[in-house]
Amino acid sequence: MTDELLVVRAQLGERAALAELVLRWRTPVWTYVRRMLDAERADDVAQEIWLAVVRGLPRLREPDRFAPWLFTIARRSITDRLRAEYAEAEAFADVAAVSDDPAEATVERAELTAGLSALPVLEREVLVLFYLEDLSVEECAQVCRVPAGTIKSRLSRARRLLREQLTEKGWQP
Template identity: 70%
Template sequence: MTDELLVVRAQLGDRTALAEMVARWRVPVWRYVQRMLDADRADDVSQEIWLAVVRGLPRLREPTRFAPWLFAIARRSVVDRLRTEYAAAPETPVRDDRCVEDLSETVVARAELVGALTSLPVLEREILVLHYLEDLSVQDCAHICRVPVGTVKSRLNRARRLLREHLSEKGYQS
């Protein structure tokens, strides 16, 4: 069943269609939120997103645009959470000294990539996550972020450059 059909059925009150839609999109939404924030906060923000989806679904006029609409809600929720946390953050940075002792090369490489991704500015990280990790088009990313397509392209270019620089500093070669 297509997303469009699920949306229409859910708008008509079909709870099984809504449940199937949530089951289909729960993991991609959580992954997006987790990549923008972290796993601890992803659960809470994901629940907020699904509440907003259920409340806003009757007003969705273009069921074919469900994925961009969903990620726009997710983006707003992430930005709201970041804005709230930045406003309440102490002036001195908090250092996280947690250490994981898994020395396999795959885990280390993945940790380096995640570290490099989290070191990017939020706007560039967001575009990389949406475009490459969530596999959304440049046009959909522009719609979600409410910016022109050219801005998405320039952010992608800058994000790739910053990521490349960060990884080359760590000894990875392109």
């Protein structure tokens, strides 16, 4: 069943469709949040996101655009949490350190993670949305509320920074 059909059924008030939507998107949402915050806060923020999704779902006018709408809400929740905890500038500098997990630095995948978590938050975010969540450039632009050209330049810069990070750690492509 497509997301669009699930959203329409949920908007009609079918509880089972809403539960299926939560089940289907729980991990992608959590993954995105986890890339921006530590595990403890990721659970709470993911729950806040689902609360906002349920409250806003009846007003979603384009059920076929569920994924970008969902990640827009997720992004807003993460930003609100960061703003509440730090001054904005400090937050963007600090989240990288928060997501670092030295225990994971032993396998190649974890090295990628370490490189990713060391990126500035804007570049990390766009990598996560584009590569992990499979959103298109246009959808990333909608979620981040910036032009598509900005997303492309952020992606390019993010790839370069990630490559530098991984090369510094001795990773060979």
